[in-house]
Amino acid sequence: MSELPAGLVEFLESAGWGGAAIDPIPGDASFRRYFRVRHGARQAMLMHAPPPHEDPAPFLLVAQWLTNNGMRAPEIYAQNPREGWVLTEDFGNDRMRDWLDDNPDAEVSAYAGAIDALVALHRLDPGPFSPYDLAAYQREAALLTEWYCPAVGLSVDEEGYRAAWDEVLSPMLARQQPGVTVLRDYHAENIMLLGDPREGAPQGLIDFQDALVGHAAYDLVSLLQDARRDVAPELERAMLDRYIAACAPGPEFEADYARLGAQRNAKIVGIFTRLYKRDGKPRYLELIPRVWALMERDLAHPALAPVARWFDANIPDELRASGGGTIA
Structure with missing residues (x-):
């Protein structure tokens, strides 16, 4: 004891x-x-x-x-x-990620259940939580320049980085009004399966204490561009289609999904670097190449052009090609 x-x-x-x-x-x-x-x-x-x-x-x-x-x-x-x-x-031991390792044939059912839970959440009026505003997005995106860039020996244009994110995210802000409750860390390690999803069993939510009111695409990105688990592009597409069919979120939704994908993945690269450099937790470094690849895919969307140009000018090709390079 x-x-x-x-x-x-x-x-x-x-x-x-x-x-x-x-x-x-x-x-x-x-x-x-x-x-x-x-x-x-x-x-x-x-x-x-x-x-x-x-x-x-x-x-x-x-x-x-x-x-x-x-x-x-x-x-x-x-x-x-x-x-x-x-x-x-106690929701038990069946985290969605671990359960799917043992039941890979149930992947579509499990993700469909997770999408349906988001649909239900987004049909509610937003909760009494703080807004996910531009200042919050910028603080998170800045984790990449604050932690990752120094860790790989880069001196970068931080003002240009911030300006690029302003240009990319500002058009999106009106589309997150009045907003939805954003759980912010909604992925396969934070969803508990309370039975077999193939039989329609409910899914339990955990790790939601940082909830804000923001854009409906954010938790979709968190779920479908998972830092800790590979989600096949075909499954990502099918689940996006499932959400869009249920909620009809508008013509700019997929562009906003890419915007928030790049923003979230840049934040995660910074966080994982910080967990190693500040907190002595090196196990997160092995996850960065997956996150980096997702971020590169998001940056290819035309809506991300200003941020993509900043990456072209500030992050060397050899680092990008190696999934972020070696963090000392």
Whole structure:
């Protein structure tokens, strides 16, 4: 028990789970830690999101909003936000990514279910969350020049980079009004399968605490241009068509999908570099070539021409051809 965070046992006791068995779960790229707790026939998930690095209040807000609006977020059993503790429903072990490794024939059904969940989410009025505005897009895109470029020894035109993104993203902003709830990290590792998707079983949502109000294409990009799992272009196309048939989002939707694809993938290259350089987590480096290839594909869309020209002028061909090159 010595490796458990201080206050864990006391919180479980106050929640009526005293004496529960506690099993740590491998962590993600944040300061959050997770534990599976078992007490007799009951089972739950315990999240520790300790201040000052983490704040569970946004998770609790989004979870309640999702549940109130018919989406499948985990039920909250107990909470102590000041100390960073949240006890929730346990969705089990079947993350969509891992489950598909064992059931590849169910890929279309699983992704169709994930698309249908987004359709349901986007038919709701947006939640009471902050806007995904141009300043937020720019902060994220800048992670590439702040972290990746120095890591590969490049001195680049940062003002030109920002100006190129302004030119690319500004035409899109009016199309994300009034907007939809954007979960922001909606992909196969953050979707829990609560049964076989071939039989129409529901899918549970996790890791949504950073939700904003923004463009409907963003979570589609997150799902279909997945940093951690290959999604065949044919499947991406079929799922985009499924969403478009359900929501009829307008003629500029696919251009905006490319805009947000390039923006998100540039952000992820920066984040994965930061996880290595600042946080000592080298395992994320092996994911960068996949993300880079997706970004290059997005940059080929005419809507990305200003950003593509910046890449042509600032990122050497040999780095681009090697999926971002070697990060020292």
